[in-house]
Amino acid sequence: MKLNFYKYHGTGNDFIIVDNRMASFPKNDANLINKLCHRRFGIGADGLILLEKPVNEQEDFKMVYYNSDGNQSSMCGNGGRCLVAFAKFLKVFENEAVFSAIDGQHKGIVKDGLVSLKMKDISAENLNEKELFLDSGSPHHILFSEEVEDIDVKKEGAKIRYSDKYESDGGTNVDFVRQTGEDSFLVRTYERGVEDETYSCGTGVTAVALAVHAIGKTLAKTVHLETPGGKLTVSFKNEEKNYKDIWLTGPTEQVFKGEMEC
Secondary structure, X not given: OEEEEEEEEEOOEEEEEEEOOOOOOOOOOHHHHHHHHOOOOOOOOOEEEEEEOOOOOOOOEEEEEEEOOOOEOOOOHHHHHHHXXXXXXXXXXXXXXXXXEOOEEEEEEEEOOEEEEEOOOEEOOOOEOOEOEEEOOOEEEEEEOOOHHHOOHHHHHHHHHOOHXXXXXXXXXXXXXXXXXXXXXXXXXXXXXXXXXXXXXXXHHHHHHHHHHHOOOOOOOEEEXXXXXXXXXXXXXXEOOEEEEEEEEEOOEEEEEEEEEO
C-alpha cells in the first residue's frame, strides 16, 4: 500500500495526518499505525489522525485519532487543532469548521496564524485541591509541584497512570503543574498511549485551566499555559463550576508531506 501523509505539530505535539475520505486506510491495523508513529522505524509521531467524510451534512469532516501505540484513543486537543489546520489547507471549509470526534461535535477556527478548537462542556463540581481529576475529552489527573522542571515525568506519570485507582478505566493522563503568574501556569504531561512525556497536550492544558479556576488559583477566564513545546491559551465561560464555550488556542505547523510504502 502506498500511503500519502502529512506531518503536523501543535506546540510540539506531533501527528501523522491522512486524508481518508476515500476510506482506503487500514484503520484496524494497530501494528501498522504503531510502526508509522515509531520514531526509529517509521515516520515518527505522538499519534495518527484520519480526516474522514462527515457523519452528517451539517458537519465538514470527521476526526479519527490513534495514539502512537496503534489504538484508537479519546479526544486529542492539539490533534484536533492540527486537523482543523489540515482541513483548511485542503479547503474543506471556508470560515468555521464543524466536525465530529470521539467525544462529540467540535468547532474550529483558523485566524491570524492560530487555530482555536471548541472543546466539550465540562463540570468541575467534584474538584478539590487534594483530588484533582477532570475529563476534558480525555482523562487527566493533575498534580501541583514547585519543582515541575525537575520531575521525571515518564517515571512519576507512569506510577499514577498504572495505579489501581485508574486501572478499571484504562489508566489516565497525568499533568504536573506550577503557577507562574496570576493567570499563567507551566504544564508538563505524561500521556497514556504514548507512555511518555509529550511536548504539549491540548486536553491536558484545558483540564488544568478549568481546574485552577475551579479551585480558586486564578480568577481569569483566559488562562495562559506554557508547555515544553510552546504556549497555549484556554478561554471559557462558567456558571459556578460548570464550564462552557471552552476554546483551546495556539499555533500549528505543517512540517512536511510524504509518501511511504506500507
